[in-house]
């Protein structure tokens with residue numbers, strides 16, 4: 001039986017489950033080329049069906065999520081949603097009443113689900129689905145934080161876990177704690193949107209001149225450039241108070257925004273970022289610690305946008321009484337289409353453990369790749385086996401080149417995990433700068449991250465046995481003696497966000513093994529295959545276009561080695 005999950009808000013998308021296995025999942029941005037797309041996920045839905053060779057009428061259940069008043073109004077008046085998208089992404093002129101717009105947003109979104117919301121949202125979503133050709137299906141609503149919780153709980157592989165969700169807000173809440181025990185996911189605590197540490201961090205991002213809901217990771221990165229100071233001296237330390245398993249914000253979101261603005265006015269921005277990051281880390285670690293104590297469950301799984309913050313995750317991981325952890329790789333709202341499908345499927349079948357990998361998107365066969373390359377006069381190409389390709393790429397890495405690496409199914413979630421990646425050596429500032437100038441154009445304070453062969457991780461990172469991170473969701477400190485070898489993949493404070501690679505990605509792990517033969521350790525710099533501000537590439541045509549636009553010399557694409565004659 002097939003269950004389709006859909007999400008039609010920030011980072012919209014679709015996911016398809018067959019019985020107890022995730023078959024396909026992707027986000028709409030990859031199709032429309034608008035990062036964190038907000039439109040109804042028509043393309044993702046159709047791609048899911050095409051991948052599984054299904055007709056619309058083969059789908060028995062469709063689950064969607066989030067019916068709070070603001071989302072319901074956006075469904076009724078999609079123009080508002082589009083306007084906010086353009087405003088948030090700085091794609092339109094700065095509105096005259098920007099402050100007022102923010103205040104309206106915080107006021108409305110806190111309201112949650114009002115009585116008529118479910119009916120209206122359901123009827124609008126059903127209308128859109130029916131127009132696409134769906135018929136005779138059950139349409140289910142999954143509450144926002146239940147979708148987040150299900151995404152982590154049912155893909156972690158743990159049979160018993162403490163499930164913690166935290167984000168800006170959704171359906172009137174900013175967080176929840178549930179337990180997964182004896183085959184049941186049970187909500188124990190709900191945290192109201194007024195007390196959202198996610199909104200706090202979103203506001204800090206905005207005040208620092210960056211895009212909320214998108215650039216929070218930059219705040220985290222910038223914080224490392226501040227001189228350190230103790231939490232006692234942190235001017236924001238009283239903004240949140242954790243008591244047991246309750247979090248209380250000192251100010252409501254409206255007053256908080258004004259107070260943060262005033263504070264930021266007086267403080268250098270990296271210090272302001274440091275204060276916010278330090279507060280988040282403290283609040284999160286304390287909260288997770290108290291939740292473990294209260295429920296006496298030591299394996300903890302996380303979802304929600306807050307857990308994109310790998311440094312805060314690291315604080316939680318370092319808790320002594322946390323034994324194992326898992327962060328759902330698509331932790332933000334981009335992951336709740338799958339969360340909804342998982343929850344609906346769980347309710348029907350009782351299953352709590354679904355087959356899941358990060359490689360859930362589209363892939364392309366040799367014909368399609370050759371077709372995309374045909375007529376590209378500036379590119380030359382030749383076929384290569386996995387083994388040859390691995391050696392070839394390793395030699396190019398060793399010689400100080402960066403290259404594009406496009407293989408198999410597109411990754412699900414915000415990170416490139418060796419199927420839509422750009423790779424280079426991990427120990428050269430020069431290559432990193434070249435990559436940044438020609439391709440990535442990231443801000444100077446943003447670090448790159450490494451892919452490391454699983455067995456090499458303990459040699460390079462201060463690794464514990466609490467979890468293997470296949471999805472780049474966790475911060476680790478680099479071992480002191482490895483700082484030179486990780487010059488281009490560690491942050492200024494010596495932390496890094498490693499992608500730990502095993503046999504789940506054969507071509508990529510083969511390449512890393514060859515790199516190890518040449519360099520002594522199986523590690524490369526791995527950054528997402530995209531242009532700054534654009535989504536990660538999906539098709540061979542997307543990849544070729546970026547290769548040409550950035551004058552990148554080399555690309556390995558599904559068994560094809562491509563050279564750009566105009567490459568720099």
Ligand SMILES: [Fe+2]
Pocket residue numbers: 144148167168169170304305332333
């Ligand atoms: Fe969320």
